Amino acid sequence: MKTMLKESYGLHASEFFKIKNYDAFRVHQTLCLIVPVSHIDEDELFELHSMSQYLQEKREPYTAVFLPTKQGALTAEKDGRKYAVLKCEQVGNRSSISAGRELAQFHQKGRSFPYQLTKSNRIGQWKTLWEKRLDQLEAFWRGKVQAHPLDQFEKLFIESFPYYLGLAENGIQYLVDTELDDEPKPIDSATICHQRFHSATWENQVFMKLPTEWVFDHATRDVAEYIRNEFLCLPEQHRETGYSFIEDYDRTTPLSSFSWRLIFSRLLFPLHYFECIEDYYLSADSGKPLYERKLNELLDRSADYESFLKSYSSMLSMRTRKISLPAVHWL
Incomplete structure (x- = not known):
C-alpha cells in the first residue's frame, strides 16, 4: 500500500x-x-x-x-x-443531532443534484431489480430442490424459500399498486442515498460520509433499510429506535403518502433473507457458519417480522389520520 x-x-x-x-x-x-x-x-x-x-x-x-x-x-x-x-x-x-433529522437534511441537499446519472441511478427501478433477483433465486432454488441436498443450510433454504417468495411477490405488488394509485410529490424526486443505510453507516467515533456507499434513488430506500436493520439488530428496542428515527425524519422533511407506501413495500420485500442466502453461497467455507446462524435467526423470527410489518401500518394510522395504508390482509 x-x-x-x-x-x-x-x-x-x-x-x-x-x-x-x-x-x-x-x-x-x-x-x-x-x-x-x-x-x-x-x-x-x-x-x-x-x-x-x-x-x-x-x-x-x-x-x-x-x-x-x-x-x-x-x-x-x-x-x-x-x-x-x-x-x-x-x-x-x-x-447530538438525531440520525433521522440528519438523514433528512442530507437528502434535501441531494435532491438538488443537477446532473443526469445513469450507472448509479436506481429511481423507478425497484420493480425490475426485485423481479430479476427473485427470478434468479427461484431458478437457483429449483436446482437445489432437484439435487436433494443433505446439507443443513440447503435444507433450510429449500423449506423456507416458498414463504419468502410469497413475501417478495407481496412487496412487488404493493409497489406496483402504489405507483398506480398514488401521486408522487416534490419530496419524492430522486436524491443521493446509500446502498444500505443503518445506524452504523455514520459511525459516531470517526464520522465520514463515503461516496463509494451511495446510489441515486428515492429517499425511502434509506429510511426503510434503517428500520429493517433496527428490527434485525435490536430485537428488543427496534420499535422505539426505528419509530423515533422515522418521526425525526418526518418532522424535518414531511413524507408523502407515496413515500409511506414505498417504505412499506420495501419492508415487505425480504431483502434480508435474499442477502443471507446469496452471501452464504458467495462466501468462503470459513464464512459459511455465520450465514447458517443468520438464516436460523431469520427463520426463528419470521412471525416477529410479520408483527413488525403489521405494527408499521398501525403506527402510521395513529400518527396521521390523513394517510391510510392499504392493508395486506394475510398479515
Whole structure:
C-alpha cells in the first residue's frame, strides 16, 4: 500500500490504522481511506465523484471526496485490484443531532443534484431489480430442490424459500399498486442515498460520509433499510429506535403518502433473507457458519417480522389520520 500511495499519489504514509474495515492514514490534518473499488465501473465512479464534489460544495459536513492520482485518475491499481483514496478534511464525533433529522437534511441537499446519472441511478427501478433477483433465486432454488441436498443450510433454504417468495411477490405488488394509485410529490424526486443505510453507516467515533456507499434513488430506500436493520439488530428496542428515527425524519422533511407506501413495500420485500442466502453461497467455507446462524435467526423470527410489518401500518394510522395504508390482509 505504501508503494502504491507513493507511486500513484505521491503520498508518504507513515502509519496505517483501520476505520470501517478500511486501511486509513493521515496526511497533515486530512484523514484518508483506501477503499477497494474493483466492483464499481469507471462511469459509476465518476458519477459518485460528481455527487461527492457537489455535496462538498453544498457544505454537507463530513463528506469524503476522491483524491485523484498524479495522472488525474480516480483509482490506482495494486496486484490486479482497483483502489480509490477518499479524503475527508473535516472529521470528528457526530453532533447530538438525531440520525433521522440528519438523514433528512442530507437528502434535501441531494435532491438538488443537477446532473443526469445513469450507472448509479436506481429511481423507478425497484420493480425490475426485485423481479430479476427473485427470478434468479427461484431458478437457483429449483436446482437445489432437484439435487436433494443433505446439507443443513440447503435444507433450510429449500423449506423456507416458498414463504419468502410469497413475501417478495407481496412487496412487488404493493409497489406496483402504489405507483398506480398514488401521486408522487416534490419530496419524492430522486436524491443521493446509500446502498444500505443503518445506524452504523455514520459511525459516531470517526464520522465520514463515503461516496463509494451511495446510489441515486428515492429517499425511502434509506429510511426503510434503517428500520429493517433496527428490527434485525435490536430485537428488543427496534420499535422505539426505528419509530423515533422515522418521526425525526418526518418532522424535518414531511413524507408523502407515496413515500409511506414505498417504505412499506420495501419492508415487505425480504431483502434480508435474499442477502443471507446469496452471501452464504458467495462466501468462503470459513464464512459459511455465520450465514447458517443468520438464516436460523431469520427463520426463528419470521412471525416477529410479520408483527413488525403489521405494527408499521398501525403506527402510521395513529400518527396521521390523513394517510391510510392499504392493508395486506394475510398479515
